[in-house]
Amino acid sequence: KQEVTQIPAALSVPEGENLVLNCSFTDSAIYNLQWFRQDPGKGLTSLLLIQSSQREQTSGRLNASLDKSSGRSTLYIAASQPGDSATYLCAVRLAGGSYIPTFGRGTSLIVHP
Amino acid sequence: KAGVTQTPRYLIKTRGQQVTLSCSPISGHRSVSWYQQTPGQGLQFLFEYFSETQRNKGNFPGRFSGRQFSNSRSEMNVSTLELGDSALYLCASSFGTLGDGYTFGSGTRLTVV
Numbered sequence: 470k471q472e473v474t475q476i477p478a479a480l481s482v483p484e485g486e487n488l489v490l491n492c493s494f495t496d497s498a499i500y501n502l503q504w505f506r507q508d509p510g511k512g513l514t515s516l517l518l519i520q521s522s523q524r525e526q527t528s529g530r531l532n533a534s535l536d537k538s539s540g541r542s543t544l545y546i547a548a549s550q551p552g553d554s555a556t557y558l559c560a561v562r563l564a565g566g567s568y569i570p571t572f573g574r575g576t577s578l579i580v581h582p
Numbered sequence: 583k584a585g586v587t588q589t590p591r592y593l594i595k596t597r598g599q600q601v602t603l604s605c606s607p608i609s610g611h612r613s614v615s616w617y618q619q620t621p622g623q624g625l626q627f628l629f630e631y632f633s634e635t636q637r638n639k640g641n642f643p644g645r646f647s648g649r650q651f652s653n654s655r656s657e658m659n660v661s662t663l664e665l666g667d668s669a670l671y672l673c674a675s676s677f678g679t680l681g682d683g684y685t686f687g688s689g690t691r692l693t694v695v
Contacts, residue, residue, distance in 0.1 A: 562680060568638065572624065
């Protein structure tokens with residue numbers, strides 16, 4: 470059974486710092502991995518989707534990398550801003566699986582001015 | 583293009599009542615997945631509908647049911663509500679293939695009193 474772990478569970482940083490959020494998964498036979506952001510009480514907003522054949526995806530200040538062999542993905546946030554404060558979740562879809570992705574519990578990020 | 587629409591946004595119900603939540607996916611998407619999110623349990627998968635058929639099901643009691651219509655809109659029903667059913671209910675829309683990513687709605691906040 471695929472397990473997805475996100476470390477750290479919570480992070481508080483001053484504005485302007487570059488951040489790395491981690492997502493680890495136990496089964497490397499994945500089809501894709503998706504990073505989401507969730508603001509309190511709201512739905513999940515998709516940030517980046519990485520297919521298994523890709524090594525990284527970029528969108529603005531965000532960069533997500535994927536290393537299937539080590540079972541890890543990292544989300545890099547450059548020059549963090551208070552508006553980046555949210556919970557970040559990763560979701561992993563197994564190749565040949567049931568199609569339903571496995572979610573991590575998320576990293577709660579606070580960026581203070 | 584229009585996003586995923588969930589209605590209503592908020593609901594307050596009494597124990598023992600039943601409730602129906604609605605989700606309209608992105609045009610062209612054939613898969614709708616439902617999730618329950620609580621602070622203690624995180625995101626838990628309820629079920630997925632694809633082309634009007636339940637394709638995957640999570641580990642929830644039979645009080646939780648759903649359906650999907652020919653226009654891909656989906657409804658979720660919870661009967662005999664319990665206090666523990668208080669949660670944010672999220673639906674996710676996709677084309678329904680392995681290479682997809684999810685697009686989530688804003689959620690329905692259900693409070694059972």
